[in-house]
Amino acid sequence: MKDLIDLDRYPLDRENSGAWSALVEKSRAELARDGMFNLEGFLRPGVAEKAVAEIRPIMASRSHEHRRWHNIYFKPDLPGLAADHPALQKVETINHTVCADQFPDSLILAVYEYEPLIRFLAATMDKPRLYAMEDPLARANVMSYRQGEALNWHFDRSEFTTTLLLQAAEQGGEFEYRTDLRSDDDPNYDGVARLLAGHDEQARIMKVRPGTLNVFRGKNTAHRVTTVRGRRDRMIAVFSYYERPGVTFSPEERLGFYGRSR
Numbered sequence: 001m002k003d004l005i006d007l008d009r010y011p012l013d014r015e016n017s018g019a020w021s022a023l024v025e026k027s028r029a030e031l032a033r034d035g036m037f038n039l040e041g042f043l044r045p046g047v048a049e050k051a052v053a054e055i056r057p058i059m060a061s062r063s064h065e066h067r068r069w070h071n072i073y074f075k076p077d078l079p080g081l082a083a084d085h086p087a088l089q090k091v092e093t094i095n096h097t098v099c100a101d102q103f104p105d106s107l108i109l110a111v112y113e114y115e116p117l118i119r120f121l122a123a124t125m126d127k128p129r130l131y132a133m134e135d136p137l138a139r140a141n142v143m144s145y146r147q148g149e150a151l152n153w154h155f156d157r158s159e160f161t162t163t164l165l166l167q168a169a170e171q172g173g174e175f176e177y178r179t180d181l182r183s184d185d186d187p188n189y190d191g192v193a194r195l196l197a198g199h200d201e202q203a204r205i206m207k208v209r210p211g212t213l214n215v216f217r218g219k220n221t222a223h224r225v226t227t228v229r230g231r232r233d234r235m236i237a238v239f240s241y242y243e244r245p246g247v248t249f250s251p252e253e254r255l256g257f258y259g260r261s262r
């Protein structure tokens, strides 16, 4: 694993050492302050390119094209909100996904399953343990955004998302977010409408380089990936971990996300 992950800089394999504890503390503090943390240069130089080379042929021939109009909630309606409220305005998402079962024995899956990474993530999120998902499709995905494609404004359903950027676009394809646009107690529908209309000055762009591990708390922080321009696809691995073992999607969920139930 030391050839893939920069364990000199990020000593995941030295659990409970001074350096490990310092990294956990720093990551926790950033998560509390910014709702995210980034480990830049998490992958050794050249490793993201290798991962892209492994995934590219599968992406070209077997990816699921995800194309839909949705609102920021991914729900048809919300109790107490008029159907024509501007917070429910629809936006379009288009991208391409390949699933874990399509890249067995890959570098990406080796990183996803690396136990010291899972234990480190649990520590930063203040959880006793985290577990890799058992769903053969959903555990790890790679998404690619080609020219003209984007992932539009949304709130995540899961508390945290862990991503690894593999390749950046020439232009666009930027991760834009608006911290704490809503809270568990206050849906802030008017604020949501303002953001969707492009009038929220607190929206920020996060600059990330390929090879960076990002942990992001996206449940109440609205975010999107802006439209990609240019010939190079934006490619990113998305890792799912849960607090209990054995989690899978239902066949219906797999069909909805990936266009196939198994």
Ligand SMILES: O=C(O)CCC(=O)C(=O)O
Pocket: 143, 151, 156, 161, 163, 175, 223, 225, 236, 238
């Ligand atoms: O592609 C990205 O950077 C963001 C992915 C994301 O927001 C998601 O999968 O929910």
Ligand SMILES: [Fe+2]
Pocket: 154, 155, 156, 161, 218, 223
């Ligand atoms: Fe998201």
